[in-house]
Amino acid sequence: MNNCLFCKIIAGDIPSTKVYEDEKVYAFRDINPQAPTHVLVIPKQHVTGMSGIDEADDATLAACLRACKKVAELEGLTENGFRVVSNCGDHACQSVHHLHFHVLGGHQLTENMA
Ligand code: 5GP
Ligand code: ZN
Numbered sequence: 001m002n003n004c005l006f007c008k009i010i011a012g013d014i015p016s017t018k019v020y021e022d023e024k025v026y027a028f029r030d031i032n033p034q035a036p037t038h039v040l041v042i043p044k045q046h047v048t049g050m051s052g053i054d055e056a057d058d059a060t061l062a063a064c065l066r067a068c069k070k071v072a073e074l075e076g077l078t079e080n081g082f083r084v085v086s087n088c089g090d091h092a093c094q095s096v097h098h099l100h101f102h103v104l105g106g107h108q109l110t111e112n113m114a
């Protein structure tokens with residue numbers, strides 16, 4: 001966990017552009033955006049990914065989903081729509097092993113999700 005990139009971002013050891021924060025969640029702009037809005041929502045509690053959510057408090061998991069919606073509102077995405085994605089494991093190309101939700105929007109996203 002000490003070597004986790006996103007834990008370092010939460011701690012402020014690596015700079016990030018904050019979009020939203022509460023007691024359980026931190027949200028910041030992706031360094032390599034795939035859409036006009038591309039925000040990462042992460043729990044402050046270290047959780048390895050979707051396959052590790054049994055380690056996480058229910059309140060933390062709920063806070064992540066609520067934060068995704070909050071980010072969409074803050075970014076003005078709710079009228080036209082947005083997408084929430086969580087990559088898990090090698091086939092999904094997960095590159096950071098701290099649970100995160102990509103919130104994507106701001107233009108027409110493709111139908112193809114796989
Ligand atoms: P994954 O590929 O694991 O689903 O998503 C990891 C995301 O983290 C990628 O979209 C990548 O661009 C983003 N990312 C990796 N390193 C950094 C960083 O240092 N800062 C920020 N803001 N995003 C990062
Ligand atoms: Zn972590």
